[in-house]
Amino acid sequence: MAQQVLAAPTRRYELTDEVATVEWMHEQVANRAELPLLEAESVVRSLAVAMHGDQEMLLPLLTLREFDEYTTTHSLNVSVLTMALAEAMGMGARDVRAFGVAGLLHDLGKTRIPLEILNKPGRLTDEERAVMQAHTVEGARLILSSDRELDLAAAVAYEHHIMLNGGGYPHRRIARKCHCASALVHVCDVYDALRTHRPYRAAWEHARVLQYLEEGAGTDFDPDVTRVFVDLMRRMEGRIEHSALADLRAGVQEPAAATSP
Numbered sequence: 001m002a003q004q005v006l007a008a009p010t011r012r013y014e015l016t017d018e019v020a021t022v023e024w025m026h027e028q029v030a031n032r033a034e035l036p037l038l039e040a041e042s043v044v045r046s047l048a049v050a051m052h053g054d055q056e057m058l059l060p061l062l063t064l065r066e067f068d069e070y071t072t073t074h075s076l077n078v079s080v081l082t083m084a085l086a087e088a089m090g091m092g093a094r095d096v097r098a099f100g101v102a103g104l105l106h107d108l109g110k111t112r113i114p115l116e117i118l119n120k121p122g123r124l125t126d127e128e129r130a131v132m133q134a135h136t137v138e139g140a141r142l143i144l145s146s147d148r149e150l151d152l153a154a155a156v157a158y159e160h161h162i163m164l165n166g167g168g169y170p171h172r173r174i175a176r177k178c179h180c181a182s183a184l185v186h187v188c189d190v191y192d193a194l195r196t197h198r199p200y201r202a203a204w205e206h207a208r209v210l211q212y213l214e215e216g217a218g219t220d221f222d223p224d225v226t227r228v229f230v231d232l233m234r235r236m237e238g239r240i241e242h243s244a245l246a247d248l249r250a251g252v253q254e255p256a257a258a259t260s261p
Contacts, residue, residue, distance in 0.1 A: 035146030079103040081188035102156040109139030121199040
């Protein structure tokens with residue numbers, strides 16, 4: 001029997017202000033090592049409103065125009081996905097927003113990674129991989145130095161690449177269980193990363209990503225979190241609204257002139 005497909009949402013959510021705010025936040029962190037917490041919380045509140053604007057939850061996710069936009073787009077998408085997952089797991093509104101902030105800031109350390117490494121089309125060297133993997137430690141350090149009330153977000157920034165079986169990075173001498181928020185962000189991070197075109201590979205299809213998550217449940221991913229996420233994404237497939245970041249940026253500034261590589 002054919003699977004029933006839900007109708008796509010009729011209202012389009014323009015996230016122009018949210019995109020501009022996150023880009024400004026990243027500039028503040030990169031140039032001044034300052035994290036504007038109020039702006040981060042404001043973005044998360046706006047995303048929560050967009051998710052429930054039709055009185056039924058939808059997922060307003062962004063797609064890329066240029067690879068340089070990845071950090072902004074990915075941060076917003078992971079925040080939305082993490083809040084949706086937290087709600088699906090029965091968490092209250094306060095925890096949902098806190099997890100959303102953690103999702104928004106989880107890759108903050110990537111603002112310190114040179115674009116030639118972040119967007120390199122080929123295999124990274126050992127030195128480049130070390131720079132890339134250091135974003136977890138650097139992100140946690142940036143968050144803690146900005147506001148000590150963001151311990152949860154700092155923990156997620158540090159832990160979101162650590163697998164359930166202890167693999168991944170950064171390596172810890174003493175094994176311990178990661179925070180539950182890190183388990184949620186880990187799944188959402190991998191989902192959005194694999195669903196996005198990158199210089200070194202094409203985006204994966206929705207079904208392939210969900211299968212990958214299911215196969216990694218119990219070793220890479222928390223099995224309970226994975227089960228809820230996969231079920232959520234299968235139910236929400238018809239209520240995912242993709243907006244091109246290129247369209248949103250048009251309302252913020254004129255496109256930059258093309259430059260020679």
